[in-house]
Amino acid sequence: MGSRLPRRLLGYALVLLAAISLNFFLPRWMPGDPLALIAGNSVRQMSPAVKGELRQAYGLDQPLGRQYLVYLGRLVRGDLGQSYRYSGGQSVGQLIANRLSWTLLLGTLSMGLGALIGSLLGIWAARRQGSALDLGLQAVLYTLRSLPPFWLAMLFIPLLAVELRLFPSGDSYSFPRPSGLPGLLDVAHHAFLPALVLTIAYIPTAFAIMRTSLLGVLGSDYLRTARAKGLAEKFILLRHALPNTLAPVLTSFALDFGQMLGGLVLIETVFNYRGIGGLMFEAVKTRDYPLLQGGFLVFTVGILLINLLLDLIYPRLDPRLASRS
Amino acid sequence: MDAATPLQVQDPPNRLPLNRLAGRVGLLLLAGLLFLALFPALVAPFDATARLGQPLERPGDTFLLGTNDIGQDLLSELIWGVRVSLLTGLAVAFLSVLVGASVGLFTGYFSGLLSSILLSLTSLAQVLPFLPLVILISAYLGPSQRNIILVLVLFLWAVPARLVHSRVLSIAREDYIESARALGSSDWRILRVHIWPGVRELAIIQFVLVAGVAILAEASLSFLGLSNPIAKSWGGMLYFARASGAFLNDAWRWWVLPPGLMISLTVISLMLIAFSLERHTYR
Numbered sequence: 001m002g003s004r005l006p007r008r009l010l011g012y013a014l015v016l017l018a019a020i021s022l023n024f025f026l027p028r029w030m031p032g033d034p035l036a037l038i039a040g041n042s043v044r045q046m047s048p049a050v051k052g053e054l055r056q057a058y059g060l061d062q063p064l065g066r067q068y069l070v071y072l073g074r075l076v077r078g079d080l081g082q083s084y085r086y087s088g089g090q091s092v093g094q095l096i097a098n099r100l101s102w103t104l105l106l107g108t109l110s111m112g113l114g115a116l117i118g119s120l121l122g123i124w125a126a127r128r129q130g131s132a133l134d135l136g137l138q139a140v141l142y143t144l145r146s147l148p149p150f151w152l153a154m155l156f157i158p159l160l161a162v163e164l165r166l167f168p169s170g171d172s173y174s175f176p177r178p179s180g181l182p183g184l185l186d187v188a189h190h191a192f193l194p195a196l197v198l199t200i201a202y203i204p205t206a207f208a209i210m211r212t213s214l215l216g217v218l219g220s221d222y223l224r225t226a227r228a229k230g231l232a233e234k235f236i237l238l239r240h241a242l243p244n245t246l247a248p249v250l251t252s253f254a255l256d257f258g259q260m261l262g263g264l265v266l267i268e269t270v271f272n273y274r275g276i277g278g279l280m281f282e283a284v285k286t287r288d289y290p291l292l293q294g295g296f297l298v299f300t301v302g303i304l305l306i307n308l309l310l311d312l313i314y315p316r317l318d319p320r321l322a323s324r325s
Numbered sequence: 326m327d328a329a330t331p332l333q334v335q336d337p338p339n340r341l342p343l344n345r346l347a348g349r350v351g352l353l354l355l356a357g358l359l360f361l362a363l364f365p366a367l368v369a370p371f372d373a374t375a376r377l378g379q380p381l382e383r384p385g386d387t388f389l390l391g392t393n394d395i396g397q398d399l400l401s402e403l404i405w406g407v408r409v410s411l412l413t414g415l416a417v418a419f420l421s422v423l424v425g426a427s428v429g430l431f432t433g434y435f436s437g438l439l440s441s442i443l444l445s446l447t448s449l450a451q452v453l454p455f456l457p458l459v460i461l462i463s464a465y466l467g468p469s470q471r472n473i474i475l476v477l478v479l480f481l482w483a484v485p486a487r488l489v490h491s492r493v494l495s496i497a498r499e500d501y502i503e504s505a506r507a508l509g510s511s512d513w514r515i516l517r518v519h520i521w522p523g524v525r526e527l528a529i530i531q532f533v534l535v536a537g538v539a540i541l542a543e544a545s546l547s548f549l550g551l552s553n554p555i556a557k558s559w560g561g562m563l564y565f566a567r568a569s570g571a572f573l574n575d576a577w578r579w580w581v582l583p584p585g586l587m588i589s590l591t592v593i594s595l596m597l598i599a600f601s602l603e604r605h606t607y608r
Contacts (some may be wrong), residue, residue, distance in 0.1 A: 011448075014445070015449060015452055015453070018449055018453075019453065022458075026461070026462070026465050030377065030465055037465075050393060050528075065576055094485065135343075142593075142600075143463075143589070143593060144590045145592075145596075146424055146537070146541075146588075146590050146592035146593045147585065147588075148541055148544055148545065148560075148585060148588055148589075148594060150548055150563070151581070151584075151585035151588070152585075153425075153562065154566070154567065154572040154577065154581045154585075155572070155577065155581065155585070156580065157572050157573070158572050158573065158574075158575070158577045162572075162574075169573065185437055222448075253453060255452070258451065258452050258453055258454045258455055259455050261454045261455075261456065261457065262454070262455055262456025262457070262545065263456075264543075265456055265457060265460065265549075266456070266545055266548065266549070269549065270567065280457060280460060281549060281590075283464075284460060284464055284549055284550060284551060287464055289461075289464065289465065292457075292461045292464055293461060294462065295461075296454065296457045296458055296460075296461045299457045300453060300454055301453035302454075303452060303453075303454055305450075
């Protein structure tokens, strides 16, 4: 794997530590009692004895360094704190675990499709650089980029769900929830509109990345040589041009990934989808800080995992990296 | 595939007329929006904060776009909304490029511990999940326009910083920089006289692009209920439209459609300007 991976891993560990530290310091920097920000408004009704116990449990009676260790210890055991709203029963970790699969379904589906369609369009446009078709496609996709995706969703719902009744207007499944194959179809039916909006939202980014990288390669000397040898254009594209764009294209995707996740929060909100994004919106309404922190942390881990995955496939895409090991 | 032209890159056709047209349309749109942002009272038919009609009135002779859930005129809200969206976007863009360009100039020209730390911060700000983190911090700070601007700048400086950084790196390798140093120019003078001119255009384009990103982000935050609910903004209108279920009946035509179109129009005007400025780097 070369000497790249350990360095990258160290970088990811630092990013994770930064995210955790943000979560740790935010309630402690804000004016007011950090206990109220960590345990919620129910603190006001508590007796001093109970408060003292809670303070001890979160280590708030100790110096900051010790508090940080207590916090890390809780995280390592998978304890993300207690949600305010569900303080009777559910922990933040439990709430997020219940919702994670919905976000994964929506996110992977729409980002995969968006990246695929956007890249294909990008290749198509790069081969016609400067033509009216290229300019037209660019105009369409840049216009698409200027539309807020959550607004697009608010238009699709009255048009496609309410008036034409093609799709449900929200939620992840129907009540009562069907089982077996009808249940699966029901989930697909509910996921269609949110996935469609998100796919549309991701296409322009993928398009711009692919088009720019391919244009960067198309003018190079080795392609002129390939052409001079009389190779077919299709062969040159598939065998010589595209492989060289894959690594930079994936790097750009990985960099933009953090930005793209925002769409999930908004679209899940509009569709009342049962993912982590929808959960975060509910948490905003009730100012449920532990839940918001949990959502942020999960998204950060998701980004780091994607980056790690790309690090593992890079050497296969770019022989220069593989040969260095 | 066969219908496509061969893979070679032709000389870019003369795009100057198209560039000029795009730039003019963009500037015209932006000027109009700026006018609305500065003098909304001259154009708006009513005071956007006054409860003048019945709640949820349909469009009529008095209220051209109907009224919202508490009887305020939607058209006036739409016009007053330019101010928050555009001024937030421009303020965020100015501060982000100011910070980003400074960091990019510094890290591109000087190497050392401080540069490494700043570069790590740049990648950190870029890799963290933007909206979830902005939501988290805004929720702590409370809803105000100033807080939204600060939180957005906290992350949006990273892209200009990275781009300026790599531009400075490539300029600093040039021979004339070496010559200037040999002639005894100070670092400050080299940065100001020899490097800044090569970065200026990039910084201006980034200003325009970041403004667009910031306007979309501000609308998203307002839509999630994280902005000042008193200040009229397009994202805020969409928040209340959603809360009243306006997209489940035909109120979406006058309550949901217009604010989104205004956001899109503003962002497009900025993109057109950026496109016209990018004539040197044909992409």
